[in-house]
Every structure is written in structure tokens, then in C-alpha cells.
Amino acid sequence: MRIAFVIANAYGMGGTVRTVFNLAEGLARHHEVEIVSLTRHKAAPFFAVPEGVRLRALSATGAAAEEEGADRPGPMAAWWHRRARAVVPEAERERNKSYSPEAVAGLRRYLASTRADVVVGTRPGVNLLLSAWAPARVLAVGQEHINLDEHAPEVRAAITRRYPRLGGMTVLTSADRTAYRELLGAGDDWLEVMPNPLPPRRLPRSTLDNPIIAAAGRLSPIKQYPKLLEAFSSVAGKHPEWRLRIYGGGKAEDRLRSEIVRRGLSNQVHLMGRTKDITGELAKASLLAVSSRVEGFGMTIIEGFSVGVPAVSFDCPYGPREIIDHERNGLLVPAQDTDALGGALLRLVEDREARVRMGGQALLSAEHYALEGVVERWEDFLRRRLAAAGRA
Amino acid sequence: MRSGRSLRAPLGGLPLEDGEWDVLWVGRDGRADPVDTTDPGVHLSDRADYLRRPRSRELRAIRDAEGRLLLRATTVEPYAEVDWVEVPAPGGDTVTVRGVLAYAPDPDGAGAPMVTARQRGLDGVLEAPAELNGRAFSCAVPLEPAALLFRPERPHNEWDLWLRLPGGAELRLAAHADDVVGKKRKVVFPGTVLARGAGPVRVRPYFTAADELSLLATAAGPAGGGAR
Numbered sequence: 001m002r003i004a005f006v007i008a009n010a011y012g013m014g015g016t017v018r019t020v021f022n023l024a025e026g027l028a029r030h031h032e033v034e035i036v037s038l039t040r041h042k043a044a045p046f047f048a049v050p051e052g053v054r055l056r057a058l059s060a061t062g063a064a065a066e067e068e069g070a071d072r073p074g075p076m077a078a079w080w081h082r083r084a085r086a087v088v089p090e091a092e093r094e095r096n097k098s099y100s101p102e103a104v105a106g107l108r109r110y111l112a113s114t115r116a117d118v119v120v121g122t123r124p125g126v127n128l129l130l131s132a133w134a135p136a137r138v139l140a141v142g143q144e145h146i147n148l149d150e151h152a153p154e155v156r157a158a159i160t161r162r163y164p165r166l167g168g169m170t171v172l173t174s175a176d177r178t179a180y181r182e183l184l185g186a187g188d189d190w191l192e193v194m195p196n197p198l199p200p201r202r203l204p205r206s207t208l209d210n211p212i213i214a215a216a217g218r219l220s221p222i223k224q225y226p227k228l229l230e231a232f233s234s235v236a237g238k239h240p241e242w243r244l245r246i247y248g249g250g251k252a253e254d255r256l257r258s259e260i261v262r263r264g265l266s267n268q269v270h271l272m273g274r275t276k277d278i279t280g281e282l283a284k285a286s287l288l289a290v291s292s293r294v295e296g297f298g299m300t301i302i303e304g305f306s307v308g309v310p311a312v313s314f315d316c317p318y319g320p321r322e323i324i325d326h327e328r329n330g331l332l333v334p335a336q337d338t339d340a341l342g343g344a345l346l347r348l349v350e351d352r353e354a355r356v357r358m359g360g361q362a363l364l365s366a367e368h369y370a371l372e373g374v375v376e377r378w379e380d381f382l383r384r385r386l387a388a389a390g391r392a
Numbered sequence: 393m394r395s396g397r398s399l400r401a402p403l404g405g406l407p408l409e410d411g412e413w414d415v416l417w418v419g420r421d422g423r424a425d426p427v428d429t430t431d432p433g434v435h436l437s438d439r440a441d442y443l444r445r446p447r448s449r450e451l452r453a454i455r456d457a458e459g460r461l462l463l464r465a466t467t468v469e470p471y472a473e474v475d476w477v478e479v480p481a482p483g484g485d486t487v488t489v490r491g492v493l494a495y496a497p498d499p500d501g502a503g504a505p506m507v508t509a510r511q512r513g514l515d516g517v518l519e520a521p522a523e524l525n526g527r528a529f530s531c532a533v534p535l536e537p538a539a540l541l542f543r544p545e546r547p548h549n550e551w552d553l554w555l556r557l558p559g560g561a562e563l564r565l566a567a568h569a570d571d572v573v574g575k576k577r578k579v580v581f582p583g584t585v586l587a588r589g590a591g592p593v594r595v596r597p598y599f600t601a602a603d604e605l606s607l608l609a610t611a612a613g614p615a616g617g618g619a620r
Contacts, residue, residue, distance in 0.1 A: 202459025
């Protein structure tokens with residue numbers, strides 16, 4: 001198969017980019033795989049492009065555009081931009097700034113000329129454009145990395161109207177599958193749960209001895225790190241040698257810095273910034289903490305599992321409860337209950353035996369997300385969808 | 393020597409230059425293969441033990457992002473490893489620091505231990521008594537002199553902190569043992585505003601780009617307070 005993934009900006013460092021690169025790496029072993037980026041803001045992508053995968057950008061912005069000396073958009077681009085605005089709701093254009101005239105005109109040209117059998121969109125705006133513009137000879141598949149509930153009403157309305165024209169769609173969790181099934185009345189063949197894969201790597205293994213709790217993810221309100229600080233306080237007071245390392249960057253950093261000071265946690269909380277080796281960093285820790293309001297999937301939980309680190313998480317929608325088997329590979333506590341989160345962290349801080357038992361189970365759980373298996377599921381799904389479209 | 397899953401090699405006498413060295417396994421047939429490791433490369437309790445002995449070279453087995461075993465050799469000097477920095481409670485004006493001597497011989501000279509703060513690039517020096525209990529130290533650094541000696545022509549007045557041992561050896565206060573490099577941005581300490589001298593001065597502890605502990609004094613605006 002010739003498979004193309006369309007990403008808003010494949011040059012950035014978000015979770016979508018990382019997981020699509022991983023999936024592309026796995027599919028590229030037996031298929032021709034291309035990643036198409038609506039835009040790029042710099043010369044080289046943050047993550048290394050997997051071997052055998054082609055990356056192309058349809059437009060450039062910022063410094064990347066200045067280097068190229070890009071022209072102003074021509075009248076055709078402006079025309080396609082107006083068409084795209086009718087397809088992609090404003091809320092989505094506000095959330096992601098990649099839908100420029102050059103980018104959407106580039107996507108239109110790309111779709112008209114591509115030799116791909118399958119084109120996979122990776123966010124609502126892209127999926128909507130694929131549903132409107134993909135030619136009949138191409139199977140257009142919509143991949144959703146965000147839960148339906150997180151979409152603005154106008155985005156949901158556009159999804160309801162246009163997604164049924166896609167050749168198939170994938171979501172990250174069973175909960176999201178149920179939500180889309182109710183919204184679209186979609187059949188099970190058309191709508192598949194595809195977890196994000198763990199790429200095969202020589203991974204380290206946590207000794208579960210370092211007095212370190214890790215948390216990872218963008219420093220943004222949805223991760224609720226101030227609540228994690230509150231929960232961690234109950235560990236910090238009793239066990240001064242324990243540390244909380246928070247990996248990630250983002251706009252909520254300033255607020256977090258003042259919260260660390262306010263709670264007197266200066267010695268015990270480290271804002272580690274971004275890392276390219278998240279599993280290497282998680283392996284230095286003995287617990288992973290998740291305090292999110294919503295966790296669309298929970299990739300860091302799986303990454304923690306892959307190095308033998310159990311997770312303690314709010315039982316928030318949607319991913320954690322589908323990944324964490326309470327008391328087996330981690331602990332789930334009622335969402336928003338910071339006392340319970342603190343209590344669960346404290347329990348595993350004080351019980352090395354339980355950490356070791358859960359860490360062992362975590363390693364087994366991680367196998368379910370191994371790239372090879374997920375790639376096979378994708379291959380099956382795409383073959384079935386191609387067959388359903390009469391293009392097998 | 394290889395036994396089961398572990399590999400032992402005496403490196404004591406080996407003249408390794410500073411830097412990261414690939415570790416290769418040379419088999420009987422002479423073939424050299426890189427050694428992979430699942431070890432995360434950080435063991436905090438081992439590190440604490442490792443600091444106790446006098447050393448001029450630090451050797452560490454680490455893992456790179458691809459899972460290869462590397463050996464990192466670093467020339468080191470004795471320093472004072474900072475475990476804990478206690479910032480002043482509201483109204484207070486001393487920063488208390490606790491930690492352990494690292495890579496230094498056991499202190500045995502005559503005299504009392506002191507903490508010394510030197511105004512970087514300027515001539516200010518302030519001293520205060522420190523305590524030693526075996527290899528553990530603690531000291532309370534008074535902030536008021538740093539505010540009094542504030543030189544407004546330099547927007548940032550840095551004060552570098554040293555522990556003077558009985559016998560006169562001076563150890564820089566620093567935090568390396570937890571393996572967190574780049575604490576300048578990763579650790580956040582609050583400031584204390586002292587209304588002394590020409591105008592209010594904010595003083596806060598911070599880690600330098602080399603993960604050494606210093607104080608930073610800046611002119612505080614009329615609003616005062618604040619964490620940064």
C-alpha cells in the first residue's frame with residue numbers, strides 16, 4: 001500500500017507528531033509511507049523522520065518562510081483558502097494555525113496529484129478537508145487524537161455532517177469509539193480503536209529505587225499540575241528525600257513556578273523541561289503521576305509501563321482507565337480528588353514491594369501497545385476499508 | 393569479567409581523558425561490539441555513597457538514548473553537595489543550606505567552619521558560621537549584608553557561596569548528585585525583599601549555569617514580593 005499521513009505541522013514536537021512518526025515507522029517496513037505537513041516553521045523536524053519515510057511540507061511559516069523568501073499567496077491560494085474556511089470551522093482554525101492559504105492550496109494540489117492509496121488525516125480540520133477534497137480513487141481515513149467531547153460545538157457539527165464521507169476512522173479509546181458511534185451511527189467496521197503504538201527500542205528498566213516521581217506532558221491547564229503539586233505535598237512533607245520531576249514545556253510554566261514556591265516545594269520539584277528521551281528519563285523514576293483533567297489517551301502511562309514504572313492517576317476521561325488496571329499495574333483514584341491522589345502516591349512511595357509487583361505487571365501491559373501488533377491491526381483495518389470501497 | 397548479566401572492569405589505573413567513552417565488548421575472536429544496557433544510569437543512593445570518598449576523577453556508567461553503555465570521566469574537585477535550601481520564612485532574612493562534603497577528605501584541621509559569600513566581579517565578602525557534623529554541613533547565610541552592599545550600577549549582584557573547612561580549604565556549594573543538569577531553570581526559589589540601603593533589594597538563592605549555589609540580589613520595584 002501507499003499510505004500518506006497528513007499532519008498540521010510535522011516539524012513541531014506534539015504528541016500527535018510523535019505517535020504518527022512511530023506508526024509511520026512501523027508501516028514503512030512493508031509499505032510506501034509519506035508524511036505530509038500542512039506547514040513547517042523550521043528547516044528540520046523536532047523528531048527524527050523514521051527510516052524509509054518521506055516527509056514533505058506544503059507551506060512554510062515564520063523563520064522557515066523567510067529563509068525561502070516565500071511569495072505572497074496567489075489568487076488561487078486565496079480562493080482555496082475561502083473554500084477551506086467553509087469546511088474547517090473557525091474554532092478549529094483558532095486552535096491550530098496551520099490552515100493558511102498556501103497550506104490548504106498545497107493540500108488541494110497534493111490530493112489532486114497523489115499516488116497514495118490511503119490518506120490518513122490526523123486532526124479534525126485535516127479530516128474535514130479530506131472528506132471534502134479527497135478524490136474518489138483515494139481512501140480517506142480520519143484519525144482522531146482528541147476526544148469528541150473536547151471539540152467545540154461547531155467542530156462537532158462539522159464532524160457530524162462530513163465525517164460519514166470518510167472511508168473510515170480511528171479513535172484512541174473505546175470510550176471515544178462509543179461517543180462517535182452515538183454521534184455518527186457508524187458501524188464497527190468503519191470505526192476502529194487504534195491505540196498509539198510503542199516503537200521497538202532498546203529500553204532501560206527502572207530499578208524502582210530512586211526516590212523520584214515523574215510526570216510528563218505539556219505545561220498546560222489540562223494537565224492540572226498545580227493539583228499534582230498539592231497531591232505531592234503529602235509525600236514531600238513525610239519523605240523529604242522524594243522528588244517530583246515534571247517533564248514538558250508550555251505556557252503554564254510561570255503559574256507552576258509560583259505554585260511551587262507557594263507550597264514550599266522548591267527543593268523537591270524540578271521543572272525538567274522537554275526531553276527527546278522520555279523513556280530514558282521515566283526509567284530514572286519509580287512512579288509516574290497523572291493529574292490531568294482529561295487524558296485523551298495516556299501515552300506517558302504506556303511509556304512509563306514500557307520501562308517498568310507503575311502509574312498513579314486520576315480516573316479522568318478517557319485513557320487512564322483503559323490502560324491502568326487498578327491495583328495491578330498502577331492505581332486509579334477518583335478524578336479531581338487530590339487527597340486521594342496524594343494518598344495513593346504516598347502508599348506506593350512507602351511500599352517498595354507493591355511498586356515492584358506493579359512495575360512487573362506494567363511491563364507486561366506495555367506489550368499490548370507494541371508497534372508490531374498495532375501495525376498489523378492498521379494493515380487489517382486499511383485492507384478491510386479498501387475492500388469495502390471496492391478498491392482491494 | 394562477565395558474570396550473568398553484569399560486567400565488571402577495574403578502571404582504577406586507566407588514564408581516561410575527560411569525556412564520554414563508548415564501552416565495547418571484545419570477544420575471543422577479537423571482534424568488538426558495543427555493549428547495550430537496560431540500566432537507567434542513575435542510582436541516587438549509590439551516588440550519595442560515591443561522594444563520600446576523596447576523588448579527583450568521577451567515573452560513571454551511563455546509558456545513551458539508544459541504549460548503549462557509555463563511560464563518562466570527569467575531572468572533579470571537592471565541593472559541598474547541597475541537599476536542601478531553606479528560604480526565609482516571611483519576615484526572616486537568612487537562607488539555610490544543608491548538605492554533605494563531596495570528594496573531600498574528612499575534615500580534621502583546626503578552626504571553625506564558615507560559609508563565605510563573595511560578590512561576583514566586585515569586592516564584597518560576607519561570612520557567617522557554619523556547622524559540621526562528620527561530613528554533613530549546615531549554614532545560615534544572612535541576606536541583610538547582601539542587601540546593604542548592593543551595587544545598583546550592576547543590575548544583577550551575584551554572591552557565590554563557599555564552605556570554608558577547618559584548616560582553610562574552601563568548597564563551592566553546588567548540587568550535582570541528583571543528576572539534574574541545568575538547575576538554573578529547573579529549580580525555583582522565592583526571593584526575599586529587604587528594605588535596606590538606597591532602596592528595596594530582592595535576594596534569592598539560585599543555581600548557576602554550572603549548578604552551583606549562589607545568591608542573586610536585584611533592585612526590587614515598589615511592588616516588591618514575587619517569586620522570580
